[in-house]
Amino acid sequence: MPIPILKLHNYLLISIQTEIDDQTAIQFQEDLLDKIHKTGATGVVIDLTSVDIIDSFIAKVLGDVVSMSDLMGAKVVLTGIQPAVAMTLIELGIHLQNIPTALDLEQGLIKLHQELGV
Amino acid sequence: MKPQSGVIIRKEWDIVGARQVAREMARELKFGVVDQARIATAVSELARNIYLYANEGQILFNAIQSVNKTGLCVKAVDTGPGINDISEVMQDGYSTSGGLGAGLPGVKRLMDEFDIKTEIGIGTTITATKWVR
Numbered sequence: 141m142p143i144p145i146l147k148l149h150n151y152l153l154i155s156i157q158t159e160i161d162d163q164t165a166i167q168f169q170e171d172l173l174d175k176i177h178k179t180g181a182t183g184v185v186i187d188l189t190s191v192d193i194i195d196s197f198i199a200k201v202l203g204d205v206v207s208m209s210d211l212m213g214a215k216v217v218l219t220g221i222q223p224a225v226a227m228t229l230i231e232l233g234i235h236l237q238n239i240p241t242a243l244d245l246e247q248g249l250i251k252l253h254q255e256l257g258v
Numbered sequence: 259m260k261p262q263s264g265v266i267i268r269k270e271w272d273i274v275g276a277r278q279v280a281r282e283m284a285r286e287l288k289f290g291v292v293d294q295a296r297i298a299t300a301v302s303e304l305a306r307n308i309y310l311y312a313n314e315g316q317i318l319f320n321a322i323q324s325v326n327k328t329g330l331c332v333k334a335v336d337t338g339p340g341i342n343d344i345s346e347v348m349q350d351g352y353s354t355s356g357g358l359g360a361g362l363p364g365v366k367r368l369m370d371e372f373d374i375k376t377e378i379g380i381g382t383t384i385t386a387t388k389w390v391r
Contacts, residue, residue, distance in 0.1 A: 161274045193277060193295055195302035196364070224295035232299060232364035233350055 143168045145175050151252065152176065152214075153245075155187040165201040172205060176214045183252035184209055187245050189220030199234045206239050215255050217241065219248035261321040267308040267336075276305040276317045280332065283319050287330055289390055296368040297330060297388050303365050304334040304384060312338025312381065322387070329389040332369075337381040344374060 143164065146153045152175055158164070172184065186202070188194070194202070206216045217240045229236065240255070242248040263283060265276040280301035284294040301317060308315035315336030322329045341347055350363045362384070366372040369386040376382040 159274055159278070162270050193281070193298045193302065195277070195299050195306070196361075197302075197306060222295075224292040227292055228295045228299045228368065231296065231367045232303070233361075233367070234364075 142171060145172060147175075147179055147181065150179075150181055151183045151185065151249070152179065152181045153185050153187070155190065155245075157190045160191070160198055162197055162201075165198055169201055169205045169208070173208055173212065176209055176212055181214055182256055184214055184216040185219055185245060185248040185252065186216060187219045187248070188225070189222070189244070191225065192222060194221075194225050194229060196232060196234055199229060199236060203236055203239060215240065215252060217248040217251050219243065219245050263319040265305075265317045265319075267305050267315050267317060268313075270309060273302060273305040273309060277302040279317075279319060280330075283321065283330055284388075287321055287328055287390060289330070289388070293388060293391070297332070300365045300368040300386060300388075301332055303361075304332065304386070307362075308334060308336045308338070312336035314338075315381075324389075327389050329370075329387050331385065331387045334384040334386075335381070336383075340378040340380055341374075341376040341382055342378065344376065348374075 141158065143154060143156055202218065209216045219242045221241060240251060242251045263279055265272060265279050267276060277298045281294055281298040284297045289297065305317055315334065315338065318333040318335065320331040322331050347362055365386060369388050371387040373385045
């Protein structure tokens with residue numbers, strides 16, 4: 141099932157709620173870039189509050205989608221990464237450096253406002 | 259709870275299946291939330307290695323009892339090409355797939371015990387155990 145992408149003013153909001161397999165992750169990458177292109181969104185928040193596992197592949201897809209969106213001119217913030225997920229990722233050796241993150245959706249939107257200067 | 263379980267890795271979706279079984283077993287064995295995530299992530303990496311390099315294999319789960327501790331033993335068995343140089347794949351950052359998979363050093367860090375046996379042309383068996391704290 142595709143991951144829903146909601147539009148709010150010039151932002152796109154995504155809350156990942158389901159177990160993500162590789163195919164869903166790649167489809168999401170395409171869908172998001174397409175949606176940025178179509179809507180002209182300047183900011184994106186991907187909320188990961190309900191995600192209880194991020195393995196190296198999902199991490200790579202998320203990292204890539206941030207860089208790809210950046211190339212297109214949209215800022216992405218990842219929010220709500222759970223403590224267990226953060227610990228597991230670092231132990232696994234994945235640091236997701238240079239990726240904007242925030243504690244929750246609200247903080248994520250504040251961060252976008254600051255970065256975009258609106 | 260079934261003390262034993264196995265998931266055959268053939269399709270990409272089987273990776274998700276394996277990590278779901280891993281989490282389920284870890285939860286039933288009363289692992290903490292963080293250890294559940296560690297085990298599920300380690301299994302996800304092992305299953306992906308099978309899918310990427312061996313095409314087909316199996317992840318076996320075993321609830322184990324020692325003197326005064328309980329653990330979960332995960333065995334990833336494949337009949338793939340085998341690993342040429344184990345010391346090479348155990349280096350952080352080593353990859354033959356262009357960055358897919360954090361590799362075996364990550365799995366080793368997530369688990370308490372880690373063992374790898376491989377034979378060229380025969381296959382690879384990785385055994386990793388986590389103990390309930």
